[in-house]
Amino acid sequence: MKSAKQLRAEGATPLVEMKDISIAFGGVKAVDHVSVDLYPGEVVGLLGHNGAGKSTLIKVLSGAYKMDSGEIRVDGEKVEITNPRDARALNIETIYQTLALADNLDATSNLFLGREMVTPFGLVNDAAMEAECRKIMGKLNPNFRKFNEPVSALSGGQRQSVAIARAVYFNARILIMDEPTAALGPHETQMVAELIQQLKAQGIGIFLIDHDVHAVMKLCDRASVMKNGQLVGTVDIEDVTDDDLLSMIILGKKPEHATA
Amino acid sequence: MTETASQPIPEQPKRNLFQQLELDMRLLGMIGAFAILCIGFNIVTDGRFLTSRNIFNLTIQTVSVAIMATGMVFVIVTRNIDLSVGALLATCSAVMAMTQTEFLPDVLGLGLNHPATWAVTVVVGLACGTLIGAFQGWMVGYLTIPAFIVTLGGFLVWRNVAWYLTSGQTIGPLDSTFMIFGGTNGTLGTFWSWVVGLVAAVLGVMALFSSRRAKVRHGFPVKPAWAEAVIAAIICAAILGFIAVLNAYEIPTRRLERMFELRGEVMPEGYTSGYGLPISVLILIAVAVVMTIIARRTRLGRYIFATGGNPDAAELSGINTRWLTVKVFALMGFLCGLSAVVASARLANHSNDIGTLDELRVIAAAVIGGTALSGGFGTIYGAILGALIMQSLQSGMAMVGVDAPLQNIVVGTVLVLAVYIDIVYRKRLGAK
DSSP: OOOHHHHHHTTOOOSEEEEEEEEEETTEEEEEEEEEEEOTTOEEEEEOOTTSSHHHHHHHHHTSSOOSEEEEEETTEEEOOOSHHHHHHTTEEEEOTTTTOOTTSBHHHHHTTTSOOBOTTSOBOHHHHHHHHHHHHHHHOTTOOOSSSBGGGSOHHHHHHHHHHHHHHTOOSEEEEESTTTTOOHHHHHHHHHHHHHHHHTTOEEEEEOSOHHHHHHHOSEEEEEETTEEEEEEEGGGOOHHHHHHHHHHOOOOTTOOO | OOOOOOOOOOOOOOOOHHHHHTOOHHHHHHHHHHHHHHHHHHHHTTTOTTSHHHHHHHHHHHHHHHHHHHHHHHHHHTTOOOSOHHHHHHHHHHHHHHIIIIIIIIISOOOTTOTTHHHHHHHHHHHHHHHHHHHHHHHHHTSOOOHHHHHHHHHHHHHHHHHHHHTTOOBOOOOTTGGGGSGGGSBOHHHHHHHHHHHHHHHHHHHHHHHHHHHHHTTOOOOOHHHHHHHHHHHHHHHHHHHHHHHHSBOOHHHHHHHHHHTTOOOOTTOOOBOOSBHHHHHHHHHHHHHHHHHHHSHHHHHHHHHHHOHHHHHHTTOOHHHHHHHHHHHHHHHHHHHHHHHHHHHTSBOTTTTTTHHHHHHHHHHHTTOOTTSSOOOHHHHHHHHHHHHHHHHHHHHHTOOHHHHHHHHHHHHHHHHHHHHHHHHHHTOO
16 A cells, blocks of 8 residues: 555545635634645644644534635545534544543443444344444453443543544544543553554544644654644654744744655 | 454452342332332321222322423433423313314314214324424524523413413313323223233343343343342232232222113122223333333433433534434423323313422422433433322322421422432442
């Protein structure tokens, strides 16, 4: 399989293109004419301060917010994403910073929430879903045991693995991770890093939102930096240093030698 | 992704008797409280409380509130409230009373007691409740007016729509077939009650067995066979015991004589017959079963609980929470219509004050039954037990001769206390 970089060099169609996206909340331009794209098997980091607009931009793609103007293309085709159901139908999966789990339900119910397996009579098939849940958790987090307890009883890392399982179980092609390691210890952070490598190898495109420049340098192929709702620039990670990225975030200046 | 085997299932540690039975401690606690209540009243009233006659009456008095309480569970679980159920019941009852005493006999010229009257009336009543419920749900879900306000308004509106429709008059007598839905006017008789009881017991055991089989098929842990058998035995004993009690309440001789006279026969000397299972109770049982299936085994139920647990997560999971709100309130309205059928049939007329204060009884029943006002938690059986406990308390105190104001003081206190105990229980469990 060709790497994302080769695909880009050949001018192949990106997996996702977000073109000229704008969204305002009561006069404040949260996202101001921003364009980003993503190729198969690529990890694109979205960097910026709190309130830079990166989460807002990505929520447009996941269907949580509706953009005011701009267009989204998946595989070159223009698509309409007006709610989370549309995004899911396009195999766009999101791991939210807040994890978006229903605390009163167990891991299995959360994994399948909105996409339950049903019996021929239309009733939810809990036993079959639990079996699937045990399978995927066996791969993601072999120490996971609490299948029949509400997720409020789980640790931060366990909750995170439920959220990740939910995103990867349903054949995601485009994965959005909003600070996936924010609540995790070093061991679990390493686990997420390995998972990202695995998913990349399967040709999944990943948008990774993170504060941490080092994590982005380690995991991403490219990085798009935002400041005050505008795109500072998109750079190839190989061409920049930590300091270049930091100055983009803080000063909003794109280094002259980096052109991606 | 590395291929590893599916999760191994850990060995279950040795546990005590109750844990092996895997009984719901909350349910057990409620049944315990209910039993203590009944036995206490029975002692104070010199054995008058636990007679088949009183149990029969208690059951039919509970039905109307219990039916609505099952719907209130869903409303409260989704972090809403419905203060209009009693008023909605009154409107449905008024509409049905008008339908069967004026519209069908006079306007359509079907005459009194036409065989189709009851069916048309019930359909009209249920449709009326469902539509009004859906309308209120639409205001809550789509116009985002708080449910408290929408239904507080509804409480005034529907109570007085009922008044306006009937000019405040009591309307009766109702259609003779329609009246079988209310308590003593329609019971199955001893034979059919036993049939229903046996069928219910068999279905209950089959449900237990099939759920166990599904678990075994996927290799999940199951409780020991003896524990399953004990639970099956308890279920059967409870169902058949209940039927036996209802069958033991005998129809008064005068009433039996009249029933024979109506059929143009003469009652044989010394003939006796029990009431058996009232049709209204059968309706409640059906509602309880259907609502429990909705809560536990359907997507709708899953979404209701998910939305109550975390509305944002539900929305992000692609659940249309606005439409869900409409559905929940429409279901609540449907159940108000059903309760209106039972309540007006039991009274044999529509009176202007029907369902007064029912909203509070219904909410109290759901809450005593363990439904958390913060959303996400609640059970159907809990709400029904809650309704039963409230009704027992009320009629027990009336039997003992407690003054009316004191009765309400006690009921109010019990409500607050029950919720406090529930909070303490949840904290012990470590749940939120």
